[in-house]
Amino acid sequence: MAKLYFRYGAMGSSKTANILMVRYNYLEKGLNPLLIKPGIDVRDGQNIVKSRMGLDAPCELFENFRKLSKEKISEYHAILVDEAQFLSAEDVDYLTEIVDELGKPVLCYGLKTDFTGHLFEGSKRLLELADVIEEVPTVCWCGKRAHFNARFDEEGNVLHHGEQVVMGANEQYTSLCRKHYKEGKIRP
Numbered sequence: 398m399a400k401l402y403f404r405y406g407a408m409g410s411s412k413t414a415n416i417l418m419v420r421y422n423y424l425e426k427g428l429n430p431l432l433i434k435p436g437i438d439v440r441d442g443q444n445i446v447k448s449r450m451g452l453d454a455p456c457e458l459f460e461n462f463r464k465l466s467k468e469k470i471s472e473y474h475a476i477l478v479d480e481a482q483f484l485s486a487e488d489v490d491y492l493t494e495i496v497d498e499l500g501k502p503v504l505c506y507g508l509k510t511d512f513t514g515h516l517f518e519g520s521k522r523l524l525e526l527a528d529v530i531e532e533v534p535t536v537c538w539c540g541k542r543a544h545f546n547a548r549f550d551e552e553g554n555v556l557h558h559g560e561q562v563v564m565g566a567n568e569q570y571t572s573l574c575r576k577h578y579k580e581g582k583i584r585p
Contacts, residue, residue: 508520
C-alpha cells in the first residue's frame with residue numbers, strides 16, 4: 398500500500414543527501430522514480446537537486462509536475478519531493494491524490510519550521526496528512542538535538558524577524574538546539 402511520507406529535519410541534517418540516496422536505490426533496482434522540487438529553490442540551478450555533500454541529480458519542478466497527466470505520473474514507481482516546506486497546502490493535497498488514486502508512494506523531505514520556529518505551510522499540511530512522519534536528526538554545536546533553523550546576520554546575530562523565505566545555506570543559516578536558539582548563540 399502506497400503512503401505519503403514526510404521526512405523533516407533542521408538545516409544540515411542531510412535531507413537532500415537522503416532523498417538522493419533513495420532515488421539511487423530505486424534506480425539501482427531498475428525502478429523509475431521522479432525527483433521534483435518547488436521552483437522557488439534555484440540555489441543550485443533550476444532543474445537540479447544538489448546536497449552540500451556534492452551529490453546531485455536532475456529533477457523536475459513541482460510546477461511542471463502538476464501539469465503532467467495522471468497517466469504519465471503512473472509511469473513512475475515513486476515521487477520524491479525535495480524542499481517540501483515550500484509547497485502550498487493545495488500542493489500537498491494533490492500529492493495525497495497520487496498516493497490514494499494512483500497507488501504511488503510519495504516521499505517528501507523538507508524543513509518543518511522556519512527561522513522563527515513557525516511551521517511552513519507545506520510542512521503544516523504534511524504533518525496533518527502524511528501517513529508516516531520521520532525526523533532526520535542533526536545536532537547543535539553543543540551536541541544536543543538541533544531542531545531550530547537559525548538565520549543570522551553578518552555579525553552572527555540570530556534574527557527573529559523578516560521574510561519567511563530567504564534562500565541561503567551555511568552562510569546565513571545554522572541548526573541549533575532550543576537553548577542556543579533562544580540565547581542567539583550560533584557557536585561556542
